[in-house]
Each structure stands twice: as C-alpha cells, then as structure tokens.
Amino acid sequence: MDHSIENNNSINYQKIDQIIDKYKSDDSMLIRILQKTQQEVGYLPMKVQSYISERLNIPISTVNGVVTFYSLFSQDEQGKYTVGVCMGTACYVKGAQEVLDAIKKELQIDVGETTMDKLFTLKTSRCIGACGLAPVITVNDDVYGRLTPADIPSILYKYIKTHKKTEIQL
Numbered sequence: 001m002d003h004s005i006e007n008n009n010s011i012n013y014q015k016i017d018q019i020i021d022k023y024k025s026d027d028s029m030l031i032r033i034l035q036k037t038q039q040e041v042g043y044l045p046m047k048v049q050s051y052i053s054e055r056l057n058i059p060i061s062t063v064n065g066v067v068t069f070y071s072l073f074s075q076d077e078q079g080k081y082t083v084g085v086c087m088g089t090a091c092y093v094k095g096a097q098e099v100l101d102a103i104k105k106e107l108q109i110d111v112g113e114t115t116m117d118k119l120f121t122l123k124t125s126r127c128i129g130a131c132g133l134a135p136v137i138t139v140n141d142d143v144y145g146r147l148t149p150a151d152i153p154s155i156l157y158k159y160i161k162t163h164k165k166t167e168i169q170l
C-alpha cells in the first residue's frame with residue numbers, strides 16, 4: 001500500500017517519508033528516524049512502526065524492540081503536559097508516594113496513562129537531581145518541589161487554566 005498520499009488519523013506519512021529519506025544513510029538511523037518521527041507525530045503507534053519497518057526493510061520486531069527499550073519513545077498518545085513524579089530515594093522518603101496518589105486521584109488516571117481530554121500524561125522517574133527540593137514533580141519543563149498532596153490540585157489547575165485560555169484565543 002502506498003502510504004505517501006494517505007493521511008490516516010492525522011498521521012502525516014509524507015512527513016515520515018521525508019524524515020526517512022533524510023536520515024536513512026546515518027549509522028544510528030533507526031533511533032534517529034524514530035526520534036524525529038515521534039517529534040512529528042507525537043508518539044509511535046504500531047502502524048507508524050510497521051510503516052518505518054517496511055520502508056527501511058527492517059523487521060518490525062527490531063523496530064518495536066528499540067521503541068520499547070528506550071523510555072524516550074512512547075507507543076501511546078501523550079498528553080499536552082507530562083507530569084513526572086520523581087520516585088528516587090530522597091523523594092520517596094519525603095512522601096513521593098502520597099504526592100503520586102494525590103495526582104492519580106486528581107487526574108483519575110494511573111501511571112503511564114493519559115487523561116481523556118489528552119491534557120495530562122502521568123509518569124514516574126528516577127532521581128532528577130533536585131533532591132534538595134524533595135519530593136519533586138515536573139510538568140513538562142517546570143519543576144515543583146517540597147510538595148505535599150495538598151499542593152497538587154492548584155498546580156494542575158494552573159495548566160488546565162492555561163490550556164483553556166489558549167483554546168479561547170484560538
């Protein structure tokens with residue numbers, strides 16, 4: 001099947017073709033192509049992985065092996081904001097689990113899931129090097145420290161509000 005003119009579920013296969021053509025002669029081309037494709041599409045669903053595998057003539061098991069091995073790749077659609085809860089030792093000792101539980105409760109999702117409105121994805125991480133601020137969470141590039149579960153609703157609400165404002169402006 002020729003995907004180059006197909007725009008299935010808003011996946012731009014033409015753009016993926018451009019990425020493949022640009023990077024296919026690189027040594028580390030598969031990782032590079034997957035990275036660039038994820039930047040373009042937002043995530044790497046199975047149909048995109050199989051398209052790349054066909055185009056590069058690499059077994060799908062190899063492509064999927066790379067996608068599942070590296071945590072930077074995601075097979076599921078991600079929210080606009082990724083909430084990362086540090087579960088490193090310092091954060092854990094200072095109550096990261098309670099903070100994580102508060103976020104799960106507020107967003108009604110589990111770790112690895114995305115809210116129905118595609119606004120938030122919840123993840124956990126290892127130490128992010130801000131132990132002095134433990135317990136710490138990140139929301140995209142923003143870092144919040146010395147948290148208690150009671151801080152969570154207002155932090156999340158800030159992003160909900162920003163998102164609504166952007167939507168109204170559009």
Ligand code: FES
Nearest residue numbers: 086088091127130
């Ligand atoms: S353990 Fe959380 S920032 Fe280091």
